[in-house]
Amino acid sequence: MPGPRRPAGQTDTGPAAEAPAEWAPTRALGRAVLLTGLLLLAGALLGRVDLVVLAAPFAIGTAYALRRRPVHPPEVAVDAEDTNLVEGGALTGAVTVGNLDEVGYDLVVVRAAVSPWLRIDDVRFAPDGVDADATAAAPAGAGEPTPVRPGRRNPLDRPYALTAPAGTAVDLSLAGESLRWGRHSVGPAVVRAAACDGLLVSQPVIGERRMVAVYPVTEPFDADEAMPRAAGLVGGHRSRRPGEGGELAGVRIFGPGDRLRRIDWRVSLRARQLHVAAMLSDRDAEVVLLLDVLAEAGRSGGIRGSASVLDTCVRSAAAIAEHYLHRGDRVSMLEYGPAARRLRPATGRRQYLTVLEWLLDVRVEQSPFEPYDHVFGPHLLSSNALVVVLTPLVDQRSAAMLARLARSGRIVVAVDTLPASATPPGRAKWSEVAYRLWRLDRENTIGQLREHGVPVVEWAGAGSLDLVLRDVARLASAPRPALR
Template sequence: MLLTGLFLVAGALLGRIDLVVLAAPFALGTAYALRRRPVLPPEIGIEADDTNLVEGGALVGGISVGNPDDVGYDLVLVRTVVSSWLRIDEVRFAPDGAGPEDSEDASDAPPRPGRRDATDRPYGFTVPAGTVADLELRGATLRWGRHSLGPAAVRAIACDGLLASQTVPSEARPVPVYPVTEPFDADEAMPRAAGLVGGHRSRRPGEGGELAGVRIFGPGDRLRRIDWRVSLRARQLHVAAMLSDRDAEVVLLLDVLAEAGRSGGIRGSASVLDTCVRAAAAIAEHYLHRGDRVSLLEYGPSARRLRPATGRRQYLTLLEWLLDVRVEQSPHEPYDQVFGPQLLSSNALVVVLTPLVDPRSAAMLARLARSGRFVVAVDTLPQAAAPPKRGQWTEVAHRLWRLDRDITIGQLREHGVPVVTWAGAGSLDLVLRDVARLASAPRPALR
């Protein structure tokens, strides 16, 4: 357009007809292209199917580009930003999107070799007047957490490329990805079941399925509990006394003071936070399925807490709570926020998920044990966790730190705090058996 204008002005001033004739076709073409120009900018939105997404699951999203004007766009360029933990493998047009000529765009071709993500380049297509074109994104989720799809930006070109709109951005779409629950099962009894009803055997008499003994019939005893063989032999009515089945409270205490290891997603290595969150989800799912009450608590500056409850609703709330777990470092000791009587019940089983990296973690476990609570420590430090090699003393210092950490674990075990490494199903069976035996043992009376 600038060159056409220069030719027309020069031809008029210099009296050069040839310059005017040369610029005339360009001027006529420009006038014809600008006879109808769009006034409204394009509209863009991001959608994602975020229903019950878990690590390693399929992700389906879409970018909708609308043309609210009466004039079609010759070309729209769309580009989006995706979280590093959301992998987009394929970008294509939805069936109700652009026309057939646009479906042959390179976006329908298989990903290029060596390309990390299918959204690393802009995508172009046409959008007729008054229509909406949908760009479909398909991929997979790589890690738990609150991720985002977008923001995206679109720019429209019309009038044979003579006009271009400003870049129109869209807000990012949050995509929550829940942690995958590793297989876990604990067959041993709980140390102290103190609820009203449940599936654990308690030491209190009541209506249950475990035989406690045989005693003389008394007021209030049910006739179906009469033991006729003993009654005939003793010539007096005797009934079978049962132990009540009660639920238990499980407190999952997450140590968020330090992080170690590198997270590689669901297919790679696991960091301390990955192991902690996945183990907490698995343990909570197991005990909630058995009818127990489960609560969560962070050992850190914020001391976030999820109240104890049962049922599927508690499990879904627990998964949402775990998405916000973050490492928080603070020089202050968060003892007062964690060890309050309103937060930790004296009858609860406290499962502490900790890497035992911060010295305050070992002191916290010792304090829980001295308070008389039933404590089990789950070591979440990866075996391959090591600092980057920055000198000749790095490896030696790391081995010395490992030895000091092993000494700390041994001291905790000597003080009655069992420390086990998380290994999925059956990780806590032996430990819970020993803790249950200690809980059921008679305590000496003070005189």
């Protein structure tokens, strides 16, 4: 059980400060005292014994109910299982209400807030030693407890009533589904308890919320083409430089420094001179995933609904990062926006988990300033890196940024993340015409980027970048004319 929670509104003002009462009388207690007093007063003034006898049950019942009063307020804790939780995965959690007092609670009312991207399908409660599936929590004022039917709105928006005997804890078990990536909250939960036959009620006790990390679902992605530039020392890509690798480059005459195991004996016996097999080195590459967070478009419907620009951007970035990290390449992340967040390049499974955590904090941030200079410093972006820009091409600064990257000599590939279902928010008279004109202007911008050597491709899952990387690799391997 967690430590006791401070009732809502309670603050510490010093060691000598008087703590507010944690239990307050209810209206039922006030009515019982008032009715008993009126009957006794009327019986004394009128000299009627029957009124005194009529007041006796109220006085005795109130005194008997208050013979043992609770001292401690109820405790509440919110818990949620967030281990490897992805979009569409099952969510389990619990709201635990504890009673450390020697007096049982006649009624405990629980109400909790849940993120709209976490759908709660089933709510059940069970005391200590009772299976949670054997009983279900009932809303306050309902009759027999029944489980919540899936597909309805969040059931925790309404209060749930249960009982908590002395010295026990009751778990309000939650079961549902995560609908969208991000950091979502379960809670806070508010609990109030009634004791002494409803004559005393506790102050509201608030349990802190629990944040749940939901990772984006990895869309299928595969790129079979080689990297345009492989500049590392080791890796899984064939480079154009000779070295120790698995790709045969040719046969040449033996020279100083060549290893004996590289001698090609067939060619050497035929030419009567030692020859060795020349190999191409296997090197890794650095992939920079640049996320344009200047604008958002479309409406997010979760894992089973429509995807917004941010949804497509995050999910495709996770898929591309997983693919290249699995091949042993170094992957880094950059944000094109006011915050200019950056994740350093690294490789391995640890980097993949770091990328997923980094993507959870991606937010759209609008700014009137140009974020290019403080994002693409010479020490942040390698000249040999493959820069994959995930952008909706809604802001004009995004197109200018792509053009500047291409003019700097870097290998740039733009992935269009604007969903086809994106429509203008309003339904005015000329909204459809304005939207068509905006689409035509955007297509002209994409055409100008392609003329500047920036390939623009729509994200379509597996094989989205194969044709583009093939053309880029040919341009990178083509001989460059010498300047005289």
